[in-house]
Amino acid sequence: QVQLVESGGGLVQPGGSLKLSCRASGFNFYDQGMSWSRQAPGKGREFVARITDNGFYTDYADSVKGRFTISRDNAESTVYLQMNHLTPEDTAVYLCHAPGRDLWGQGTQVIVSS
Numbered sequence: 001q002v003q004l005v006e007s008g009g010g011l012v013q014p015g016g017s018l019k020l021s022c023r024a025s026g027f028n029f030y031d032q033g034m035s036w037s038r039q040a041p042g043k044g045r046e047f048v049a050r051i052t053d054n055g056f057y058t059d060y061a062d063s064v065k066g067r068f069t070i071s072r073d074n075a076e077s078t079v080y081l082q083m084n085h086l087t088p089e090d091t092a093v094y095l096c097h098a099p100g101r102d103l104w105g106q107g108t109q110v111i112v113s114s
Contacts, residue, residue, distance in 0.1 A: 001025060001026050002026030002103065003024070004022050004024050007023075007108055009109045009110045011111045012086055012110070014114055015086065016086050017083060018110060019080060019083070020036070020083070022078060023076070024079075027103075029074060029077040032098050032100050033050060033100060034098055035049060035050035035097045036050075036079075036095070037094070037097055038092035038093065039092055039093050039107075040089075045095070047061055048060070048081070049064065049069075049081060055072050055074075058070050063089075067083065067084050068081060068084070069081070070082075081094065087112060088112050090112050091110060091113070092109075092110060093107040
């Protein structure tokens with residue numbers, strides 16, 4: 001089955017960290033660029049970060065640059081999003097995306113609150 005499954009979301013205090021995972025199955029993960037997006041309550045979907053198929057190039061939204069890190073493990077067919085120094089403005093559903101296949105995961109909820 002072709003799918004992306006995210007995990008790792010939850011409730012965290014401001015200033016805290018979380019690491020999201022997205023495991024791919026059903027396609028050749030190693031030749032796909034991957035990205036993370038997020039959707040906050042009442043807002044549209046927002047690009048967060050992307051990574052090339054070989055992991056050599058990454059790109060970030062200005063709002064997360066310096067705080068978030070995208071990485072991947074092609075042997076595990078998994079892409080990660082390490083999120084540090086979280087603020088309430090980072091509260092959203094985080095979605096994994098394989099743009100080349102126009103494939104989205106179901107999302108994982110991140111809530112940043114004291």
